[in-house]
Amino acid sequence: MECREFEALEPAYPNLQSGPEQGTELAEHDKRRLEAHLLECSACARAYQMRIALDDLLRDAVVHREVKEDRVIAEVRTRIASQRPRNMQTPGRGRGRGWVLAWASAVVMGMLLLIAGAYLLQRPAPADLFTDAVADHFQEVTQHSPVEWTSDRVVMRKLLQDWVGDPAIADALTPPGFHLSRIRICELMNRNYLHLVYANGAQELSVFLRRRDGESFSGQGMQALHDNAAASAVYMARQGQIEVAGFQTPVVTVLFVGNVQKSALRRIAIHAADAL
Amino acid sequence: MDAWDEQRLHFEREALPHAKSLLRTAWRLTQSLAAAEDLVQDTLLVAWRTFERYERGTDCKAWLFRIMLNGSSRRRSQAQRQDKLFTSLDEGDNFAAKAHRDGAPLSWEVEAMLKALPEEQRAVLLLAVVEGFTCREISEITNAPVGTVMSRLSRARAAMRDQLLPYEGWFPRQREKKAHGM
Numbered sequence: 127m128e129c130r131e132f133e134a135l136e137p138a139y140p141n142l143q144s145g146p147e148q149g150t151e152l153a154e155h156d157k158r159r160l161e162a163h164l165l166e167c168s169a170c171a172r173a174y175q176m177r178i179a180l181d182d183l184l185r186d187a188v189v190h191r192e193v194k195e196d197r198v199i200a201e202v203r204t205r206i207a208s209q210r211p212r213n214m215q216t217p218g219r220g221r222g223r224g225w226v227l228a229w230a231s232a233v234v235m236g237m238l239l240l241i242a243g244a245y246l247l248q249r250p251a252p253a254d255l256f257t258d259a260v261a262d263h264f265q266e267v268t269q270h271s272p273v274e275w276t277s278d279r280v281v282m283r284k285l286l287q288d289w290v291g292d293p294a295i296a297d298a299l300t301p302p303g304f305h306l307s308r309i310r311i312c313e314l315m316n317r318n319y320l321h322l323v324y325a326n327g328a329q330e331l332s333v334f335l336r337r338r339d340g341e342s343f344s345g346q347g348m349q350a351l352h353d354n355a356a357a358s359a360v361y362m363a364r365q366g367q368i369e370v371a372g373f374q375t376p377v378v379t380v381l382f383v384g385n386v387q388k389s390a391l392r393r394i395a396i397h398a399a400d401a402l
Numbered sequence: 403m404d405a406w407d408e409q410r411l412h413f414e415r416e417a418l419p420h421a422k423s424l425l426r427t428a429w430r431l432t433q434s435l436a437a438a439e440d441l442v443q444d445t446l447l448v449a450w451r452t453f454e455r456y457e458r459g460t461d462c463k464a465w466l467f468r469i470m471l472n473g474s475s476r477r478r479s480q481a482q483r484q485d486k487l488f489t490s491l492d493e494g495d496n497f498a499a500k501a502h503r504d505g506a507p508l509s510w511e512v513e514a515m516l517k518a519l520p521e522e523q524r525a526v527l528l529l530a531v532v533e534g535f536t537c538r539e540i541s542e543i544t545n546a547p548v549g550t551v552m553s554r555l556s557r558a559r560a561a562m563r564d565q566l567l568p569y570e571g572w573f574p575r576q577r578e579k580k581a582h583g584m
Binding site for chain 2: 133134137138176177179180181183184185186187188189190191192193195197198199201202205206209210257258260261264265269313316365366
């Protein structure tokens with residue numbers, strides 16, 4: 127077998143080690159030829175190993191940022207239940223049973239929605255929340271992806287008023303030497319946040335802000351600091367080159383994200399926590 | 403229990419367990435969790451309305467993905483608008499070169515690389531690697547010839563490999579090579 131033929135056939139082979147029962151699409155004859163080629167061609171063997179490693183990396187990344195389907199399923203169940211045709215209910219006893227079933231379904235549906243709601247509210251998401259915030263900062267601020275922002279002062283004040291009840295919070299959060307540059311609404315861990323960007327001409331810092339609503343900080347990779355005067359503990363974590371600092375007051379949840387020294391972000395977060 | 407209830411129970415058992423798979427793929431395709439939830443909800447409701455056409459014992463997951471990708475392409479104009487809002491990398495922008503150069507990439511960095519792929523390559527890669535569909539199944543799901551699917555898969559993997567070049571730690575043999583001064 128030539129390397130070119132190997133390269134053409136190889137994508138149809140999910141994993142040579144997994145055997146034909148794991149979705150292999152090639153004929154047994156082709157599989158044997160591919161395996162034989164792997165034994166005699168070190169370049170193709172390395173490319174194949176690299177492909178397996180790449181697949182593992184991708185799979186891990188996607189699974190790492192897992193999604194919760196409960197909300198969709200609950201909505202689909204509700205919509206299906208509402209579509210139940212009336213003529214499916216039979217008269218007399220059957221009709222009575224239909225009503226009982228409908229009520230039972232409604233009660234079960236309500237309980238499921240309550241459980242799902244309680245789960246979403248109580249679900250601790252800190253480590254993933256920090257990761258999500260870093261990803262948003264990297265894509266939207268560092269990489270300048272073309273997302274919609276507003277820099278209009280009036281609109282920004284309106285957004286702050288609507289989302290956290292007090293536009294002055296943005297002033298209290300302003301790092302020394304920075305100014306508020308722009309705002310957009312984003313989503314972190316299934317919850318909406320205001321994404322504020324502060325700039326000082328040389329650097330840009332992200333602040334993710336929302337009215338506190340059940341989310342909490344705890345988990346792996348975070349370090350709590352208690353040396354600020356404010357009651358709010360500041361939590362810090364690092365993702366690659368990017369630092370994250372977060373704290374919560376009784377009213378708001380705040381995350382600072384930036385490609386800055388840990389000590390600098392720590393000072394900024396403590397300053398903001400004290401100011402609030 | 404009447405025919406409607408039986409159908410609903412069958413749908414609960416066969417279709418709803420695939421909601422998570424649908425949602426994680428939809429999220430990577432639409433780049434927005436809210437849009438992904440809408441797409442999956444629409445997919446499941448279309449599946450429910452046409453469930454009598456689903457042949458019991460066949461692959462329900464593949465059937466649902468086919469519905470979802472059809473729905474996704476119907477929303478292409480909307481998706482193109484969202485691309486303007488949500489896609490992150492310009493063509494030719496070497497994401498990894500700007501990221502840290504030591505060790506393996508972090509999960510969100512891999513996600514960003516995935517996001518930079520053209521949509522049809524991203525879809526094929528997700529279906530093959532994450533959802534475990536074979537090229538033949540993907541061909542049926544996406545209505546594309548098997549050869550096209552294999553070619554998209556190869557190009558997607560090659561693009562991912564290119565973006566991973568600056569990360570010396572992602573592939574163990576690169577680390578070994580470095581350790582031996584090669």
